[in-house]
Amino acid sequence: MTPEQMSKSLGRSPLAIQLYMHRKHIVVGQTVKRNLIQEMLRIKFRHPENFMPTRTFYREVGINQMRWWDIFHGRKNINQQEYIALSNYFGVTMQEAFEARQLCIFEEENND
Template identity: 35%
Template sequence: MNTIIANKLSQIIESKESKENNVFKPNRQFFKDVEIGQKRFWQLVRNEKNLTILEMKRLASYFGVHILELHDFTLKYLSEDNPISQKNKLDYKKYGLVKS
């Protein structure tokens, strides 16, 4: 039996399922909306591949969450008021990290 390590995407899907009280079954329109193929999507859910920034952005938009909720970094290191972020002058808007 293979053990799958839960990632942020699978946790968001589980949260969506529990809120809506039904199983998330992506259809063709979903894959078209997020611009991710079916095979790649399930690889991401099973934690076999890493999300790209664009994939995070599209999935965050679809699921109505902030893009950083899909990332496994500790969020305290990416906050705008963090001195390290200010020192490196991370452009949050450029990379789509600011929730619109």
């Protein structure tokens, strides 16, 4: 359903629906096949949705807010420079970061 359809069904405004989706990190229109940011955050934190970036975070990793949320929600792919900066910031070793990027055939078969 679109936000407009949900708003009519729930009796709320479309803006209220969009704000709720933003607060709860509900992704609409994910385009990347594997979200490497989510996988990296699962290594560092158990629940990636609990991570809330600060201005210091944006400054240290060199990613602006709009780019971060596009990458976090899977609307855009992360580039190598950003991936390295994020792994350094989160203290994820290069081995862990490399393993997160690897495709595991057995895990994908179990998900089907």
